[in-house]
Amino acid sequence: MKDFALDPRLARYIADHTTGPDPLLEDLALETSSSTGDSARMQISPGQGRFLTMLTQLVDPQVAVEVGTFTGYSSLSIARGLSGGHLHCFDVSEEWTSIARRYWDKAGIAHRITLTLGPATETLRALDGPVDLAFIDADKQNYPAYYEILMDRLRPGGLILVDNTLWSGRVADPAHDDETTRTIREFNDLVAEDPRVTTTILPVADGLTLIRKS
Numbered sequence: 697m698k699d700f701a702l703d704p705r706l707a708r709y710i711a712d713h714t715t716g717p718d719p720l721l722e723d724l725a726l727e728t729s730s731s732t733g734d735s736a737r738m739q740i741s742p743g744q745g746r747f748l749t750m751l752t753q754l755v756d757p758q759v760a761v762e763v764g765t766f767t768g769y770s771s772l773s774i775a776r777g778l779s780g781g782h783l784h785c786f787d788v789s790e791e792w793t794s795i796a797r798r799y800w801d802k803a804g805i806a807h808r809i810t811l812t813l814g815p816a817t818e819t820l821r822a823l824d825g826p827v828d829l830a831f832i833d834a835d836k837q838n839y840p841a842y843y844e845i846l847m848d849r850l851r852p853g854g855l856i857l858v859d860n861t862l863w864s865g866r867v868a869d870p871a872h873d874d875e876t877t878r879t880i881r882e883f884n885d886l887v888a889e890d891p892r893v894t895t896t897i898l899p900v901a902d903g904l905t906l907i908r909k910s
């Protein structure tokens with residue numbers, strides 16, 4: 697997903713001054729593009745990957761969670777920032793996550809990751825807390841459910857990150873009133889009004905919300 701909020705020249709400049717992806721992540725992006733077609737657009741950007749790795753290093757989680765693994769770019773980025781913790785990944789697709797599993801093996805970090813397949817509104821409930829860091833990047837209509845399940849398990853001071861919360865800018869454009877845009881607006885309102893958290897939306901890629909539980 698490209699940075700919709702930036703003019704292309706500035707986006708290029710930022711990319712040129714951001715530590716780039718390593719060869720394994722580059723290979724994963726290429727394989728995702730060749731084997732998943734249009735769905736490859738769902739993959740996070742290299743800049744977001746770098747951000748996730750650095751943030752994971754800063755938080756130093758014992759328990760990290762990802763909802764929406766696809767072919768593994770974000771999980772690899774998070775897992776690479778772990779010093780000793782574990783990443784629990786949730787997705788519905790055996791086919792797409794089989795690619796992720798191969799790359800976790802190649803990176804030598806498969807032992808740090810547990811993947812659970814099935815609708816995450818059900819599978820997430822079996823997760824034990826406390827969770828230190830979570831990344832939500834799956835079906836938008838279930839964002840509120842994922843948020844509430846994770847909030848119940850998040851430790852005070854823990855972080856939830858949520859992708860695609862600006863929806864290419866449509867959330868702030870009254871000309872758009874489709875179901876997904878409304879769902880994301882409602883989710884953004886829910887978080888902004890939640891007294892349990894402090895939050896900010898970064899205009900990175902398609903919008904990345906950072907939520908800290910007080």
Ligand SMILES: C[S@@+](CC[C@H](N)C(=O)[O-])C[C@H]1O[C@@H](n2cnc3c(N)ncnc32)[C@H](O)[C@@H]1O
Pocket residue numbers: 738739740763764765766767768769770771786787788789792814815816817833834835838
């Ligand atoms: C936007 S992609 C995730 C991209 C990924 N974070 C990356 O960086 O490559 C969304 C993923 O959510 C998964 N998904 C969709 N509905 C789901 C559900 N109900 N429960 C769990 N995962 C779901 C899809 O299979 C897909 O892999």
